[in-house]
Amino acid sequence: xxxxxxxxLAHFWVAFVAFLGAAVLGxxxxxxxxxxxxxxxxxEHYYRSVTAHGTxxxxxxxxxxxxxxxxxxxxxxxxxxxxxxxxxxxxxxxVLAGTAMAATxxxxxxxxxxxxxxxxxxxxxxxxxxxxLVVVGSWVWVALMAINLRAWKRDNPGAAVPLxxxxxxxxxxxxxxxxxxxxxxxxxxxLPASLGWTDTINAGLARVLFSWTLHAIVYFWLMxxxxxxxxxxxxxxxxxxxxxxxxxxxxxLFLVFSMPIGIHHLFADPxxxxxxxxxxxxxxxxxxxxxxxxxxxxxxxxxxxxRLRGGKGAFGWVRALPWRNPMMLAxxxxxxxxxxxxxxxxxxxxxxxxxxxHNTQWVTGHFHLIFGGAIVIMYFMVAYxxxxxxxxxxxxxxxxxxxxxxxxxxxxxxxxxxWHLVGLMGMPRRMAYYDYSDPAIASxxxxxxxxAAGGLLVVVSAALFVWILARASLPARRRAGAVEPYTFSRxxxxxxxxxxxxxxxxxxxxxxxxxxxxxxGVPIIQLASLKQASVPVIPIGAR
Amino acid sequence: xxxxxxxxxxxxxxxxxxxxxxxxxAASFLAGFVWLPSATSDFSASGxxxxxxxxxxxxxxxxxxxxxxxxxxxxxxxxxxxxxxRAGTDDAIGRGATLALGCTTCHGAQGMSTSDAPNLAGQYPxxxxxxxxxxxxxxxxxxxxxxxxxxxxxxxxxxxAAYYGYLPKSRRAPxxxxxxxxxxxxxxxxxxxIAPCVACHGxxxxxxxxxxxxxxxxxxxxxQLKNFQAGDRHNDSHGQMRNMARAMTGDExxxxxxxxxxxxxx
Numbered sequence: 178x179x180x181x182x183x184x185x186l187a188h189f190w191v192a193f194v195a196f197l198g199a200a201v202l203g204x205x206x207x208x209x210x211x212x213x214x215x216x217x218x219x220x221e222h223y224y225r226s227v228t229a230h231g232t233x234x235x236x237x238x239x240x241x242x243x244x245x246x247x248x249x250x251x252x253x254x255x256x257x258x259x260x261x262x263x264x265x266x267x268x269x270x271x272v273l274a275g276t277a278m279a280a281t282x283x284x285x286x287x288x289x290x291x292x293x294x295x296x297x298x299x300x301x302x303x304x305x306x307x308x309x310l311v312v313v314g315s316w317v318w319v320a321l322m323a324i325n326l327r328a329w330k331r332d333n334p335g336a337a338v339p340l341x342x343x344x345x346x347x348x349x350x351x352x353x354x355x356x357x358x359x360x361x362x363x364x365x366x367x368l369p370a371s372l373g374w375t376d377t378i379n380a381g382l383a384r385v386l387f388s389w390t391l392h393a394i395v396y397f398w399l400m401x402x403x404x405x406x407x408x409x410x411x412x413x414x415x416x417x418x419x420x421x422x423x424x425x426x427x428x429x430l431f432l433v434f435s436m437p438i439g440i441h442h443l444f445a446d447p448x449x450x451x452x453x454x455x456x457x458x459x460x461x462x463x464x465x466x467x468x469x470x471x472x473x474x475x476x477x478x479x480x481x482x483x484r485l486r487g488g489k490g491a492f493g494w495v496r497a498l499p500w501r502n503p504m505m506l507a508x509x510x511x512x513x514x515x516x517x518x519x520x521x522x523x524x525x526x527x528x529x530x531x532x533x534x535h536n537t538q539w540v541t542g543h544f545h546l547i548f549g550g551a552i553v554i555m556y557f558m559v560a561y562x563x564x565x566x567x568x569x570x571x572x573x574x575x576x577x578x579x580x581x582x583x584x585x586x587x588x589x590x591x592x593x594x595x596w597h598l599v600g601l602m603g604m605p606r607r608m609a610y611y612d613y614s615d616p617a618i619a620s621x622x623x624x625x626x627x628x629a630a631g632g633l634l635v636v637v638s639a640a641l642f643v644w645i646l647a648r649a650s651l652p653a654r655r656r657a658g659a660v661e662p663y664t665f666s667r668x669x670x671x672x673x674x675x676x677x678x679x680x681x682x683x684x685x686x687x688x689x690x691x692x693x694x695x696x697x698g699v700p701i702i703q704l705a706s707l708k709q710a711s712v713p714v715i716p717i718g719a720r
Numbered sequence: 721x722x723x724x725x726x727x728x729x730x731x732x733x734x735x736x737x738x739x740x741x742x743x744x745x746a747a748s749f750l751a752g753f754v755w756l757p758s759a760t761s762d763f764s765a766s767g768x769x770x771x772x773x774x775x776x777x778x779x780x781x782x783x784x785x786x787x788x789x790x791x792x793x794x795x796x797x798x799x800x801x802x803x804x805x806r807a808g809t810d811d812a813i814g815r816g817a818t819l820a821l822g823c824t825t826c827h828g829a830q831g832m833s834t835s836d837a838p839n840l841a842g843q844y845p846x847x848x849x850x851x852x853x854x855x856x857x858x859x860x861x862x863x864x865x866x867x868x869x870x871x872x873x874x875x876x877x878x879x880x881a882a883y884y885g886y887l888p889k890s891r892r893a894p895x896x897x898x899x900x901x902x903x904x905x906x907x908x909x910x911x912x913x914i915a916p917c918v919a920c921h922g923x924x925x926x927x928x929x930x931x932x933x934x935x936x937x938x939x940x941x942x943x944q945l946k947n948f949q950a951g952d953r954h955n956d957s958h959g960q961m962r963n964m965a966r967a968m969t970g971d972e973x974x975x976x977x978x979x980x981x982x983x984x985x986x
Contacts, residue, residue: 216907219897220916221924376802433741450777451763455752463744608910615911677726678733684726688741695745699776707779713801715928 179252181259182567187269188245189560189567192238193643195276199233200639202226207592207629212613212622220609224289227607229280231292234549236311237276239398242556243352244268244318246401247345249563251322253663254339254408255329261321268317275310278303287718291607293391294359294367296383299714302371305363312356322349330681337675340424341408341665347428348400350682354689355397355436358389370714377711381448382704388439389697396435396464398548402511402555403427406475409562411666413504416482421668423474425679427467432685434463437696444531448710453700454528460696461526468519472512479508481669503578507558510586511551518547521597536607539600546593549635554585557642566663570649571656577645584638591631595624796955798853800929804846808882816883819876822868831887836937842889845881847931851955852877860955890935895923902975904968912967917976929957938981945973 179185206226209217217223251259259265281303282288288304326338326346338346362383370378407424411417418424440457443449480494488494499505521543524530534540561573599621604611613622648654678684704710729735757763757771764771808816820831823840827833831841840848854860855869856877872880895901895918903909905923908916917923920930933941947953948965956962965973 218899218906219924220919373802448777450775452749452752452757452772452775453777455756455775456748459748459751460744610907610910612910617911676733678731678737681726684734684737688737692741692745703777703779713799713928716802718925 179249179566181248181252181262181265184259184262184265184269185245185249185563186567188241188248189646191273191276192241192245193560193646195233195241196238197639197643199230199238200636202230203234204629204632204636206230207625207632210608210610211625211629213626213629216610221286221289223609224291225283225286228289228291229283232279232283232308233276235292235394236308237272239401239556240311240315241272242559243348243397243401244272244315246404246559246563247318247322247349249567250341250345250404250408251325253566254341254345254665255325257329259321260325260328264317265321268314268321271310271314271317273314275307275312275314277307278310279307282307285718290717294362294383294387296362296367296370296378297380297712297714299367299371299378299716301718302368305368305371309360309363312360315352315356319349319353322346338680339408339665340418340421340668341404343425343680344400344404344407344428346682347432347685348397348404350686351393351400351432351435351689352397354686354693355390355393358386358439359391362386362390376713378714379704379707379710380712381446381707381710382701384443384446385440385449385697385700385704388442389436389693390439391442392439392461393436395544395548396431399552400428400431401559402552403431403471405555405559405562406471406508406511408665409559410475410504410508411478411482412664413558413562414479414482414499414502414508416478416485416666418666418668419474419477419481421670421673422675422679423470425675427470427474429679429682429685430467430470431464432682433688433692434460434466436689437693438464438526440696440700441526441528441531444528445535448704449700453696456696458526458528460692462523465519465523468515472515475508475512478666479505501575503561503575503582504558506579507554507582510582511554514546514550514554514586514589517594518543518551522547534600536605537600538604538606539597541606542593542596542600545596546589550586550589550593554582554589557581557585560642560646563663564646564649565656565660568650568654569656569660570654573645573649577641581638581641581645584634584641588631588634588638592628592635593631595627595631599624599628794859795959796850796854796859796957797857798850798957800846800850800957802928804849804878804881805844805928807885808845808878812879812882813886815876816879816881816886819872819880820883823880826864831884832890833937836939838936838940839890840884841887843881843884843932844926844929845878845885846929848881848884849877850929852880854955860953889932895921895934897923902972902979904972904976905979909967914964914967917980933980935982936980938977941977941980942973945977949973 206223208214209223248259248265279288282301283304285301288300290298290300290304294300294305322345326342329342330336330338366378366383366386369375407418407427411419438457438461440449440453441461444454444458479498480488482499483494483497486497486499488497521539524534525540525543561578564570565572600606602618602621604618604621611618611621611625613619613625725731727734753772753775754768757775758768763774820827826835826837827840831843832839851860852869852872853874855862855865856872858866860866869877895905897906897918899906901918901923904914905917908914908919917933919925920927921933922930944953945965945968948956948961949968951962954962968976
């Protein structure tokens with residue numbers, strides 16, 4: 178068992194319990210704005226719920242999962258105790274305190290600004306301080322990952338960093354740099370206004386700084402999922418990883434390209450120049466590269482086991498895949514949702530096509546499909562896969578796990594595909610109710626009901642997930658003998674030479690920072706130096 | 721692990737990555753700042769450098785003789801600011817009470833009108849400040865009020881706002897959320913882009929600059945909504961109230977006015 182298993186379990190449990198609560202809130206939102214329910218009497222309650230749902234799903238849950246998984250990887254991949262265990266607990270405490278602080282403020286109706294903040298709307302300072310604590314707690318994790326990697330490299334000169342740790346550190350460094358935008362936005366622009374020190378705020382600059390974080394954060398969410406693709410899936414289905422190098426290249430490309438592309442969220446923003454919007458759109462297209470590399474490598478990796486099991490022909494091998502294995506099922510679901518969501522994402526990132534879907538329910542459908550669908554389903558698998566090592570339980574019941582995965586997959590598709598469709602029909606996002614009695618949108622009612630039904634399946638699946646983990650954690654479920662040592666995937670060509678560039682991060686971090694300066698430097702300096710860009714703040718819940 | 725220096729042009733990974741990134745940057749900037757703007761006449765009208773500046777989002781007045789066309793009538797000259805909403809000092813209230821002696825004929829001795837002029841007792845200070853400044857600058861039309869406001873300084877206006885904000889409201893209880901409220905007050909009309917009254921005027925949220933409406937004279941409310949609807953009143957910034965009133969039916973205007981004018985019986 179891991180030395181840090183209690184630490185990892187603490188992160189996972191808080192993440193998953195918060196996740197279940199936020200999933201229930203999400204379903205409530207689906208129902209109250211569908212024709213199934215009369216119009217919500219107080220839309221403020223709806224926005225309060227949206228703020229809580231987004232804050233948990235966007236900041237708290239993925240951050241805790243990445244942190245917990247990161248600590249587990251550090252011990253399991255480097256095969257040595259985690260350095261800085263006490264600091265890690267302190268970081269966890271900060272995240273916990275921040276979550277409690279933000280959640281209380283949201284529940285009191287003092288922070289219904291949605292998790293994207295939307296200045297010049299200004300919430301109570303406790304909400305922002307809570308978010309800052311969560312981020313600072315995660316920075317402790319980033320520092321610990323760097324320290325552990327450095328110490329390991331010092332003790333193992335010339336050895337190749339295990340791929341899982343390489344991906345884990347790529348995610349940590351990406352997060353450190355990407356969280357800086359929102360952190361500066363909060364500390365320099367929002368908090369002074371929220372504390373009453375200033376009565377105006379440079380909303381355009383705040384939006385640009387938030388976009389710095391807003392898009393790259395999805396790649397931070399995605400990292401644990403990709404680590405699972407490369408370092409867990411091939412081993413779990415009895416195969417080998419087709420190429421270790423390809424994995425490293427994918428992680429390096431994410432580091433360079435996921436950061437300086439966030440202005441594609443501001444295509445409709447008149448304060449940002451069209452040239453920069455185009456550049457960010459073009460660079461967003463570059464991020465599809467590491468995903469395409471990953472899909473190729475992982476499909477090649479699963480083909481290996483299919484052929485070993487007697488699969489033949491150009492496509493006939495697909496039938497020979499280990500379909501009874503929950504990991505195989507989850508990977509397939511994840512790729513299907515990644516494909517659909519990725520195709521939709523190409524529309525969002527295109528400067529022109531974006532106009533047709535901007536701020537419609539299409540966008541909400543899109544990020545639920547790709548994050549809630551493709552990524553979170555792999556979070557489940559990370560937890561299932563680590564659980565026996567963390568708790569000493571017997572392997573989890575495959576039938577229940579597969580039921581949970583099917584429910585999630587079907588639920589997600591039924592939830593998000595109609596959601597995309599009503600977006601194409603023009604339904605705006607972020608509204609608490611719609612007048613379905615009007616003939617102009619009456620036909621959208623049934624699609625919204627379908628989405629709400631899909632959401633119900635998703636909530637059942639989320640509850641089943643937590644139940645499976647809780648049941649396995651009971652003392653009675655402990656396995657008598659020793660738990661088999663945890664392993665990560667082995668590459669086909671094990672021990673191949675790793676180029677120095679792909680064994681560290683110096684080059685990629687340098688390129689990441691340089692590209693950020695090129696893509697964000699002018700818009701930030703320009704907006705910061707515009708005197709007339711400041712607008713009066715709109716305090717929320719103040720009267 | 722390969723033993724080669726990372727940051728060296730001899731390292732093929734370094735060379736390919738840096739050159740590749742530079743090529744991607746150059747290609748996307750050329751397309752975004754030169755090629756695409758050249759295809760659009762309003763970008764390329766003033767030459768290549770101006771078109772690059774424009775694509776970068778540089779404000780027009782930064783480029784030498786560029787001037788901004790500021791002609792056209794702004795709806796209001798007042799930018800609402802949180803500082804306007806703060807309660808006045810005792811001195812300000814006292815000075816305001818003296819100044820308010822000139823307002824009593826229409827607005828009542830204690831800010832409660834008996835002549836269908838708006839009640840000012842308990843009105844939010846920033847509302848009084850904004851309206852008086854708009855009367856003074858002629859952005860809000862009223863032969864009587866424009867004449868009276870002309871003689872007021874900014875300090876006078878703040879004092880008046882402090883005094884009226886200090887007086888007790890006609891109805892202390894704000895609108896609370898209930899199914900019985902008229903539909904436009906409670907939920908607006910989403911497809912006509914009418915936001916619920918309670919989203920700004922208290923009930924769900926009280927937005928800066930949105931007046932306290934409870935207990936206002938019904939004829940005054942109807943007149944203002946109709947003036948907004950017709951565009952005769954136009955001192956609402958960004959047409960906030962004109963956009964609401966324009967889509968309202970006559971019955972809805974009546975219902976809203978009746979609702980807010982109701983006495984403190986409940």
